[in-house]
Amino acid sequence: MHLVQLSASSAVRLAGAGAAQPASGVTSLAWLLVVLPLLGAAILLFGGRRTNRFGPALATVLSWASFGIGAVIFLAMLGRSADQRVEVLSLYSWIPAGGFQLEAGMLVDPLSMAFVLLVTFVGSLILVYSLAYMEHDPDRRRFFGFLNLFVASMLLLVLADSYLLLYVGWEGVGLASYLLIGFWNQIPANASAANKAFVANRVGDFGMSVAIMLMFATFGTVTFAGVDAGVAGANQGTLTAIGLLLLLGACSKSAQFPLQSWLGDAMAGPTPVSALIHAATMVTAGVYLVVRSHVIFEGTPTAQTFVVVAGAITLIFGAVVGCAKDDVKKVLAASTMSQIGYMMLAAGLGPVGYVFAIFHLLNHGFFKAGMFLGAGSVMHGMNDQVDMRRFGNLSGAMKITWFTFGIGWLSILGVPPFSGFFSKDKIIEAAFIGEGWRPWVFGGAALIGAAITAFYMSRLFFMTFQGEKRWPRDAHPHESPRRMTVPMIVLATGSAFLGLILGPTNAIASWLEPVTGRSPEGEPVIAVPVLMSLTLLLVAGGVALAWVQYWRDKVPVAAPAGSLLTRAARQDLYQDDVNEALLMRPGLHLTRSLVFFDSRGVDGAVGGLAALIGGTSARVRRVQNGFVRSYALTMLAGVVVILGAVWVVQ
């Protein structure tokens, strides 16, 4: 009965959350998706040592249970017609405070379900992998507790029906990320990396918070449905402000320029964490946010342009950094940054891009998580070595790892018919649609990014698995146990076929249509077949160059000095130095001078009269010799005595 077809001018707005209906059937169980892993986290973290024995297994089972419920809801949703797939589950009155009234509720629609399936499926696989990977860690109960906390928060993030509840999940994943980056914080560098991630995210939270306040001041509500409905009447300036503030939040969470510097350091966390949180799921939350807020962004071309620009800069930035790093995890981190740049770019393009942003996000979730797990498997077999210059020719010793990693590599390169091809190629096409300078600049960036990606990912693959052995003397690489290889095989299967299943069949586009609307047809400024050939040619070029340098030629064990650009890229293009010069050092000075000012200035001036008479030291002496004390006590006693006297006399 709420099937109000919004007769908005653009077909894009046809669906959206406006057509939501109350949850019924299995959808009313959606709260269990969040509660089950949350329960696991509570049991493991508050249960203490008692839960050491069964905790990790329990955490894994609860995560799979969440996936099971997600799958059931998904199947039920598949069974309904497209216009009945957006449901809202009201939970309870969360914040009733005068003019600010907010219910906690869940928005169960095709977009959130896509994330639910990704998060619970990949998350559960990674929990299984961790059972083996973390087997000998004395604190593994805590590890699994944190991972469950992460899964619960991520599900809350994608299922929330309001910006404020989304923000709870948003910070929850940030907390889990902080805890897991710093999981081995007995090493000081890891503790610093964890802090950096949290603080960078808080900068984004500033944007999120103010955006939510601005929404409330403007629309009187912070639910997705309410805000979307108000957008049509709002003025450009306000929408642009909201859009840019949301983008600030998205950039911090998704490690986009200029808030990307924390992601490389975040690799301090255990590798399964890097796979799940810092590759497949959490870092893509910014893309989710932009797509979820598409109605706002469509109302403000300025903010949209900023989204595209942030994406374009980051996709090149990450790719360049990826070319120079020798630490296998840092290359993958840079690559994640770059790939999310693609998604961000697509999301900023508007209706032509949403579907491909989400499609690439799903594919990336599989191939990047798979490659991270592969990297973990290599580290597992190489005494936790991460320097690719000490790998080489591991294909023989670790056949399954090599093979599954290889599929991920082909997928990220965009080689048909692997998954990445179907989403990335479409993003490049979409970036070339438009008028004026935009398609050339943004399309060009996407195209060049593809070439660089081909180079650095091939460099990684060849340095690790091909060429000559450069192993340290004590290395005895061996294939990892079944509990690690099976998740890798499953993810590789997804990396191989997911794109083929969802792309050419148009399944993903029609699935997301109730949320994002139908993508308009558009012609790239370069004909599609030409563009596709050009892309593949550039990718082949990148691979060939990597082949020459890192397979055919000998790879030196010590890194060569490198060109100016290489050295800059090794230092993450000096982002840390910029942050330090612009923020940290001035901040430190400000804090120090304020501490001085507080004890001398404010305290002195306010504590005042005595100081004026006798100077600071004299004042302290006076206080301590009891003169002031007895005076003060006398005053207090006087007040009490007078009151008492009046009472007695009356």
Added chain:
Amino acid sequence: MSSFPWLTTIGLIPLVGALVVAFLPASLADRARQIALGFSLVALLFTVAAALQFNAGSSQQFQFSEQHPWIEQFGVSYAVGVDGIALVLIVMAAVLVPVCLLAAWHDVPDSGRRQQTYFALMLVLETFMIGVFAATDVFLFYVFFEAMLIPVYFLIGSYGGPRRQYAAVKFLLYSLLGGLVMLVAVIALYQAGPGGPQGFLVDKLTGITFDQNAGRLMFVGFFFAFAVKAPMWPVHTWLPDAATEAKPATAVLLVGVLDKVGTYGMIRFCLQMFPEASTWATPAIIVLAVVSVLYGALLAIGQTDIMRLIAYTSVSHFGFIVLGIFAMTSAGTAGSALYMVNHGFTTAALFLVAAMLIRRRGSKRIPDYGGWQRVTPVIAGVFLISGMSALALPGLNSFISEFLVLVGTFQRYQVAAALATVGIILAALYILLMYQRMMTGPKPDSAAGTPDMSHREKWVVAPLIAAFLVLGFYPKPVLDVINPAVSRTLQYVGVTDPAPAHPGTAAEGAVK
């Protein structure tokens, strides 16, 4: 409504307890702590029983009212009663006192006169705290307001750290100065009011149109005392000294409860009795509040003493509370009232867990720690949760109140709200840097064999963590009680919430 004198009873129970504990026969001296805890738990029980009977929908401003003439010549009555805001603060105080008593178990090592006095003073303080929130007579409020200083003075001055005398006197001087300025305003208020034998009743002093200048002067008199108490920048410097020199349990009651009298007083007296002056002073107060938020946070980042650091975080948090009060929107002021409760629990947890560490390490200096997550993992975990509450992590208690303050402020003062929001970044810095310095890094050899959290200590933190989670996910029971009190206050001031610029006409109403 029953005519049972709930508030007087709740107030008297700790007082009786204090007398019992103070004059315990020598044979029972080693039971002093248990007896004190027992009395505070009985008081808590009565408080909960009263709270359950509170009717949020009542048309009366105050419930559980009692009124007896006291000094009729001067219009002074013994009048008590609570609205929703006072009620939740009394409940908070009643919860925190037993927690503090349990935390203070080993503060005075040997049983005897000194220990009995220590626990008796805390119980006396509880009586005064309940009295100050319950008073509905301005003069009675003033009496409790000043009387509170006495137990606190002795708790700091006799039981505190090495510089306790300096800290106690500084505390006393600041408070007395504020109090005396307020006393002048109190007397002037009686003169300007209707007078008569009940001339000090809040009811009688509400809704009067004072002479503009007189009203403003009286407002300033009250506000100054409350700003010192709260404490706001620039009259905050007594707090770090008092907090670090006092025993941690004293610091909790001081910062967590006593200081709330300042912000509570702003709502009850400044806004309610001087609406015109309140709106007149708002711009200046908003500026001071924002300065407090940022200044307190920056100072906290720069501290090397754990207790001082926590004290400065409170300066920042009180800035938020004042900001929300003077935003005068239903969301902002309700957020402030909720923040007062949340801050009590959060600060208690921070101080008390820090005290557990200080007891083990024997130092308040942050650089003396490092790697303690691997020495006392449970204490470290609880410390982190408390820290997360302090930085207002969504999902925990403080987030709701901080967000309400900000969103409510933003409705009127966008720049102030945005500036105060920078505080959330600074909060992450002061908490996480402290945690990093104290808890992370390699396990120190020197700390080998240090015991982790004891059973008693677990009972200290359990109610606080429970409060974090309940108030984070389900603040409705507290907000439902606060809301009517807030809207009544805003009615007195005569302000209404600004309407949204472009209301979302959503199907929202239909969905919900």
